[in-house]
Amino acid sequence: MDGMIFDIQHFSIHDGPGIRTTVFFKGCNLRCLWCHNPESQERAPQLLIKELGCIACGSCAAVCPTGARRLGKGGSFIPELCTGCGKCASVCYPGVLEISGKTMTVSQVMEEILKDVSLYRHSGGGVTFSGGEAMLQINFLEELLRECAGSGIHTAVDTAGSVPWEHFRRILPYTSLFLYDLKCADGELHQRVTGADNRLIAENLKRLKDTADVWVRIPCIRGINDSSAEKEGFRELLRKPGRIQRIDLLPYHSFGEGKYRLLGRPAPDFLPMDAVQMEELKKALEEYVPVYHSLDQ
Numbered sequence: 001m002d003g004m005i006f007d008i009q010h011f012s013i014h015d016g017p018g019i020r021t022t023v024f025f026k027g028c029n030l031r032c033l034w035c036h037n038p039e040s041q042e043r044a045p046q047l048l049i050k051e052l053g054c055i056a057c058g059s060c061a062a063v064c065p066t067g068a069r070r071l072g073k074g075g076s077f078i079p080e081l082c083t084g085c086g087k088c089a090s091v092c093y094p095g096v097l098e099i100s101g102k103t104m105t106v107s108q109v110m111e112e113i114l115k116d117v118s119l120y121r122h123s124g125g126g127v128t129f130s131g132g133e134a135m136l137q138i139n140f141l142e143e144l145l146r147e148c149a150g151s152g153i154h155t156a157v158d159t160a161g162s163v164p165w166e167h168f169r170r171i172l173p174y175t176s177l178f179l180y181d182l183k184c185a186d187g188e189l190h191q192r193v194t195g196a197d198n199r200l201i202a203e204n205l206k207r208l209k210d211t212a213d214v215w216v217r218i219p220c221i222r223g224i225n226d227s228s229a230e231k232e233g234f235r236e237l238l239r240k241p242g243r244i245q246r247i248d249l250l251p252y253h254s255f256g257e258g259k260y261r262l263l264g265r266p267a268p269d270f271l272p273m274d275a276v277q278m279e280e281l282k283k284a285l286e287e288y289v290p291v292y293h294s295l296d297q
């Protein structure tokens, strides 16, 4: 069995307990305006193009089967014609072109994961499946989780939760921890800034928190989810925490900016909540569950 992966990061320390290997699945059913992984959103492989470094050798245009990549200084690119085949990237000597997204088998991913086993044991870490939305490739994810559980590896699934409950049910036996994102409490706002409403996300959390260990994460973005109505909404969603062990408030950051440029897309331009707003949200939620944010560290 295989799936579409766009990155595997070793030594991650922000994706669950201990030192972890994070496997990034490509493809997402939300379109959060602030997403720092824009290359994760489309399921198909995509061409990333650096702005600098092109020596105008023309090799990319010569091998492109669809005419998406054309000759000229810096080359021109017609994204609608690109199939993501990667032929151009393989002949681009200065490394200006790169393909994001690779089909990998379960054994290939497991080979990467198993390299770090001693690290997991020493640090209390494990593997985290993130993305994009890992749960959209549910057969592949289930198989990977089963293999990891079979090898005694701690597993976390990082999800935005907008998938049928059946997907959760299938992976529950092999998942040690869910990292569960809440973006906005208000459904209409959620629809506007992510492209989908949050009813399914709220319903899934309600069931999941009584069934599995969960760490909730909230990206904290000024002008998006910093209102008192949002604060009250988050309180409502989290007031019966069940097995929710902690809440992490993630201040918005712009680390994804460069990747938007590589995709030829305009970068988002948000600001994080300020320290006072973060502290207020923390206070509002820690009545129910311990809350952490980067200002604590």
Ligand SMILES: C[S@@+](CC[C@H](N)C(=O)[O-])C[C@H]1O[C@@H](n2cnc3c(N)ncnc32)[C@H](O)[C@@H]1O
Pocket (backbone or CB within 6 Å): 028, 034, 035, 036, 037, 130, 131, 132, 133, 158, 159, 160, 180, 181, 217, 218, 219, 250, 251, 252, 253, 254, 255, 256
């Ligand atoms: C890229 S998402 C992938 C997993 C899943 N799609 C989700 O949204 O939870 C991983 C984490 O990054 C966070 N995130 C995404 N863009 C961010 C940004 N610009 N600043 C801070 N956190 C961000 C998300 O809120 C989520 O907790």
Ligand code: SF4
Pocket (backbone or CB within 6 Å): 047, 063, 064, 065, 066, 067, 068, 069, 081, 082, 083, 084, 085, 086, 087, 088, 089
């Ligand atoms: S990825 Fe394939 S289709 Fe797209 S520009 Fe490169 S060679 Fe052409």
Ligand code: SF4
Pocket (backbone or CB within 6 Å): 053, 054, 055, 056, 057, 058, 059, 060, 061, 074, 075, 088, 091, 092, 093, 094, 095, 096, 097
């Ligand atoms: S192969 Fe690379 S260096 Fe040569 S023209 Fe294409 S982008 Fe530029």
Ligand code: SF4
Pocket (backbone or CB within 6 Å): 028, 029, 030, 031, 032, 035, 036, 037, 040, 041, 131, 132, 133, 160
């Ligand atoms: S759900 Fe996660 S991966 Fe998908 S767009 Fe939102 S932040 Fe990005």
